[in-house]
Amino acid sequence: MSRQLRPTDVKRLNRSWRRRTEARLALIVESVTQPFNTGSILRSAAAFGVERVWFTGNATLPTHPGTRKTALGTDRFVTWEHLPSPAEAVRAATDDGLRVLALELTDDAVPLHEAPLDGDVCLAVGGEDHGCSPALLEAVATTTYIPQVGRVGSLNVAVATAVALGEARRREWARPATDPGVL
Template sequence: MKPLIGTDLKRFLRDYKREHRPTSDLVALLQSVEYPANVGSIFRVADGAGLTELVLTGITPTPPNPTLEKVARYKSLRVPWRYEAEPVTAVQQLKSRGYHVVAVELADTAVPYHEYNYPAKTCLVVGHEDHGVTKATLAACDAAVFLPMYGKGLSLNVHVALSVVIYHICISNKCKE
């Protein structure tokens, strides 16, 4: 076994993508994710997973931002994104476009992320690093999922949690038609 580099790597990824493209239409909504490094990491994940769009709301930093761009490796130039001041307005707009909106948040009705059946058009909502998704935004969502924590910590970093759920949807094709 040897690592792939150069043309071999590009060919491998191109062929894999051709055969295994996810069937889901995924959007992520960031509600006041404060730290540019987290937003940059989410741009990289959005590019890697082929998200349809990122919706940045509230105090979430937007490109151009030096820290965001450095961490994102300029994926903000590839990933479609838009800014909407009010997250509830953004949720309503996405619902009007046919998206099922799911908060990645510890909430009283949340189910484990791996047990949820995601519709083909899904928007995942994540919130502020310390405060999570607000009550108003959570109320506007259709459902909530959470990541079970088996250690002593109560949560993961926002970009890590979002990545886990995005790739679960992409890899398992756990979308109902």
């Protein structure tokens, strides 16, 4: 019978996964206005080892009380900054050596499982009502979407972000470890 891991065992498990994680992961959060979505995104970012989040547009920032409540303190593990425009956020990410992909349903988007998520990646997500702005979509080279088979055509932005971050890490972890002594 399975048993739940003790806190010490969880820390040990997390350390072993961190040792297998080499790629850098970042986010651009454009105009996500609901603080609980922003907090959930930050919590997922901390869980998947996102090193930086750029907030742009009218996104609710991590300093909002609702964001802090949902993030449950995990916001302190993720570096963030606010930039006025999506183009500036994309430029900051590319200047930092990251490949930027927008998570959006567009006519040329590729399914997430086929998206170029290898190496250092920055995922860009858009607001709750309208998704990524035309300015953001124009600034990125690739768009990707999460295939869905149910009767609902979209996911909540925080959930979609977590799915995409999880897929990026899953792909990395599915490759053989470069250090034979790891996991």
